[in-house]
Structure formats: C-alpha cells, structure tokens
Amino acid sequence: MNKSHNYFRKIGWILLGLLAVLLRITLSEAAIETWYSRGVFVALRWLIDYLLAWLPVPLMYLLLPALLFFGARNTRRWYRAQQSWRTKTWQALMATLSFAGATVCLFLFLWGFNYGRIPVETHLGLEPKPLSFQQLQEELTRETQVLLELRPTIPGITDSAFTADLLPPHLESHMRYALTQRLQQYDFPTPGRVRGRLLYPKGIFLRFSSAGLYFPWTGEGHIDAGLHPLQIPYVMAHEMAHGYGFGDEGDCNFWAYLACIGAEHPAIAYAGHLDYWRSLAADFARYDREAFLALRQSLPPGIQADLQAIYDYLRRYPDIMPRLRYVAYDAYLRTQGIEEGMLNYDRVTMLVYAWRKTRAL
Numbered sequence: 001m002n003k004s005h006n007y008f009r010k011i012g013w014i015l016l017g018l019l020a021v022l023l024r025i026t027l028s029e030a031a032i033e034t035w036y037s038r039g040v041f042v043a044l045r046w047l048i049d050y051l052l053a054w055l056p057v058p059l060m061y062l063l064l065p066a067l068l069f070f071g072a073r074n075t076r077r078w079y080r081a082q083q084s085w086r087t088k089t090w091q092a093l094m095a096t097l098s099f100a101g102a103t104v105c106l107f108l109f110l111w112g113f114n115y116g117r118i119p120v121e122t123h124l125g126l127e128p129k130p131l132s133f134q135q136l137q138e139e140l141t142r143e144t145q146v147l148l149e150l151r152p153t154i155p156g157i158t159d160s161a162f163t164a165d166l167l168p169p170h171l172e173s174h175m176r177y178a179l180t181q182r183l184q185q186y187d188f189p190t191p192g193r194v195r196g197r198l199l200y201p202k203g204i205f206l207r208f209s210s211a212g213l214y215f216p217w218t219g220e221g222h223i224d225a226g227l228h229p230l231q232i233p234y235v236m237a238h239e240m241a242h243g244y245g246f247g248d249e250g251d252c253n254f255w256a257y258l259a260c261i262g263a264e265h266p267a268i269a270y271a272g273h274l275d276y277w278r279s280l281a282a283d284f285a286r287y288d289r290e291a292f293l294a295l296r297q298s299l300p301p302g303i304q305a306d307l308q309a310i311y312d313y314l315r316r317y318p319d320i321m322p323r324l325r326y327v328a329y330d331a332y333l334r335t336q337g338i339e340e341g342m343l344n345y346d347r348v349t350m351l352v353y354a355w356r357k358t359r360a361l
Contacts, residue, residue: 010098017101020108024116032116037245042191044110045244048219049192058197059218111216115247120254121351124186126358128350133287139353140280144295146273151302153266159301161309164229168265172196175236178268179259183244194243195220196236202226203317211235214242228313230306233260233268234275250347253279257352274306279349 027036052059074095078088121128131139151157156166168174172195180190197220199205205213205224212223212235221239223232237256246252260272285292296304 007094010094013098013105014101017104020105024108024113027113027116029116029118032113033118036113037117038189040109041111041114041245042189045192045194045219048110049194052218053193053195053220058195058199058222059220060199060215060222063218107216110219111214111242111245112247114245117245117247120246120248120251121354123188124355124358126351126354128347128354131283131349131353135353136280136284136287136349139349140277140284140295143273143277143280144299147270147277147303148300150266150270150273151300151306154270155266157302159305161302161305162228162230162267166267167229167233167271168267171233171268172236174263174265174268175233175259176240178263179237179240179244179255182255182258182262183241188244190244194240196240196243197222198225198232199223200225206314206317207320209319212239214239219243226313226317228310230271230274230310231313233263233271237272248347250351253348254351254355257348258355274303276348276352278307278310283349 055062078092078095081088083091120126154162154166175196176193183190199213199222203224203226205211205222206226210224211227211231212221214221221236221243223235223239227235234256237259238252241252241255241259246255257272257276260275261269263269263272281292281296284295296307299307
C-alpha cells in the first residue's frame, strides 16, 4: 500500500509539472496579469512574508542543506535496497522525474508565472528603443552632471572612496520603502514585505558573473555580501523587484533605478545614479573608448575613487566558468519568453530613456 501510494505521488508531481508548463504556455498576458500577478501571487506574497520571512537567517541556508540531507539519505537507501538493478533504475528515473516535476510546478506557481505578465512598458505607456550614439552621449552627460551635484551632499563624504558607514542604517527597510513607493505610484501591488538578504560566503554569486539572486522557492532576494557598499542598494532593489512579481531583468533594473533615485537619503540616490552611469559608460565605451577614457579622467577624485573601488572589489572574485554560466542563464531567460536572453539586462537604458521622455512631455 505504501509503495503504491509513493508511486502515485511521484506520478502526481510529474503531471502537475507538465500542467504548470502547459498553463504557462497557453495563458495570455492579460490572464496572467489579472489572475496570477495581481491575484494568486499577491496572496502567496503575504503568506511567505508573514509566515517565514521573520527568520533571522536567509531561508536558503535551511532549505538547501535539508535538500542535500534528504537527497543523500534517499540515495543511500536506494543503493542498499535488495532489488534488481532494473527495478532500482526505474525507481531512480521516476524519482528524478518526480523531483523535476515538483521543482517546475512550485517554481511557476510560487513566482515563475510572472514572466508572462503584461510588460512594464505597456503598463506605463513607454516605447523603449535602442539609443543612438547621440542619445547615449546625452544621457551619459546628464547622469554625469547628477553625480557631480549629488555626491557632495552625502553626509561625511570625502574624496576617498565611499565606505559602508555612509549608507543609512536599516538599509533593507529603506530600499523596500523606496521601491514600494515607486511601484504604487504606477498602480502595481506591493503585498507583504519582500526580504533582501546579504548572502555569505562573499563572492558566492560574483564568481558566477552575478550580483544577486531571487530564490522563488523561499520568496527571498539575496545580495552577494562581497559587493562594494555602493552596489548594494541597487542590487537589493533589483532583487526585491523580482520579489514583487517581475521576472524580466531589464524591468527589475528599471525599478531599482527609480527606487534609488527617489530615495530620501542622498547616498542611496547616488548609488542608483552611479550604477546606471556605469551601464551607460559601458555602452558608450564600445562606441568611442578614447572619449570615455577622457570623461573618466575628468571626473572629480571622489567619483574616480568610487569607480576604482568597485572595480577592485569585483576583482577579488574572478568568474568561474563565465562562458558556461552565460550560456546556461541565457538559455534559461529564453525559455521564460525573454527573447534577447542575457541582453535583457541592458534594457534598462532604453526603459529609463523612454520613461524620462514621457515625463518631459
């Protein structure tokens, strides 16, 4: 009886996984937006945040060891079972398919359906387009001027590189408030209190060309503790934006930028503008590296020190198999309906430029 029950449970998870994928493929953007992103997911967000998110440590610290423990235990039992290898192979196949079905089903149900919601630009009435060289230059010049004016307003700032003590205490609360204010401004629900956790050991994400991770199975955002302090506000807002129901990486960069520049504390605003400036500068350097180097050298000592400090922090954690990571994550994004794959991260410049144009009208 127990074996029969276990068998049907595995079949059930396989079928639920297939059903979840079928729903993801067939449901329209409007249906996902209405029934999931603004319905089911809102309820799930409340449940996750008020039942589990109060724990003092990231839930990932508890979930992953538990999975490893039960996986090792079940593998040991399977290996020692007094059965033919044919039977054991069939059991292993069913267990693997069942685990995959459960993983996919929970991923989509807990968060993944948000990849299919109505695009942010449609909701905001934006028309993001690739920037011409002239537009990119103008945007970079504008952001440079903002940095020049904003950095001296940070309490305690000097010409030395920015340090963590210049950020406000309780940064997570600051970023959650700044982000939810922006989302509410544009009529997006902000249920619960999404967590943005620093994750150790340092470099756990940076060594895989990433700065953070939203983990759908726990509902928490994670930020690599090895980041320079100036990168943390932007990355934290990015991962929290995932937590509020946005799968698109460009969208989350967009919300992170708006959250940071709208924050009351000048250090957070400066961090947001600087991160966006670095994105613009990287694109500009591809067009005209000499002009970029001239601009870089013309910056005040404090901003130059900040940029160098960020670079030095990142150099501490060189990539492990960067090409493999790029290909794997690019494929993942494409399977979620993001046709441009990893290039989706660069959409932030198009979204911000389009957003600023609408504000100027």
